[in-house]
Amino acid sequence: MVQTLSQEERRAHLPSLKEAGWAEVEGRDAIKRVFTFADFNEAFGFMARVALYADKADHHPEWFNVYSRVEVTLSTHDCQGLSMRDVQFAQFCNKLGQHA
Amino acid sequence: MVQTLSQEERRAHLPSLKEAGWAEVEGRDAIKRVFTFADFNEAFGFMARVALYADKADHHPEWFNVYSRVEVTLSTHDCQGLSMRDVQFAQFCNKLGQHA
Structure with a gap:
């Protein structure tokens, strides 16, 4: 069962994601x-x-694309909120997108 | 220069696109x-x-995906409206999506 992020996990991971350009919805x-x-x-x-x-992680984004722009929204359906899966997914996107 | 669809082109193409599931925005x-x-x-x-x-047609959709669902919106930036490029693009999508 996937759990939503604990307060401790939020403090540990959300600041660096925000620094990389992620924002809370x-x-x-x-x-x-x-x-x-x-x-x-x-x-x-x-x-x-x-x-x-x-597809490999069985964790899917909500995303919108037009031409050169991609908007990625992450949340975990199974727990109706942010989980470590989203943190890992966001970190993967950052790694790819960092030179963009 | 890309032209928006004439009234005649709209009458010729939009009904069959609507029949295939396209709707005007x-x-x-x-x-x-x-x-x-x-x-x-x-x-x-x-x-x-x-x-x-x-990429080949140099004509790009606005699209949103979450899991098994893809929402495709078509319009032509250069003429700020529907052109034959959108009709052809929609027909191509229909051909791929018809077995879904």
Whole structure:
């Protein structure tokens, strides 16, 4: 069973995610970050890599794309809020998106 | 220069797109369709095929995905409305999505 983040886990992980550009979503226990790339090809390359991760981890983003822009929202359906799965997912996205 | 659809083109193409599940977007000259698949793997497979088409055609969707659901919105930036590029793009999506 997936658990939502404890207060301690929030203090441990959310500040560095916020520093990387993630923001808490109003009215939901979720985080969101906008990634911007050079063009659609590069944006979809990012999405393809994230999709392979998502399929393997069985953890899926809510995401919106138009041209070079990708908005990623993370939350865990099973516990209706942020879990360590979202933290790990966000860290993976950061690693890919850091040169964008 | 890309032109928005003429009245004649609208009469020729929009009815069959609507029959296939596309709807006009309120307040914009755009169309939208929701595609639903068995799971994320299948949904992203659809997105990958559409992305290859988009990159080749240099015409890009606005799209949102969560798990097995993909919402595709089409409009042409250059003419601020629907053009034949959107009609062709929608027809391509229909061809891929018809077995979903």
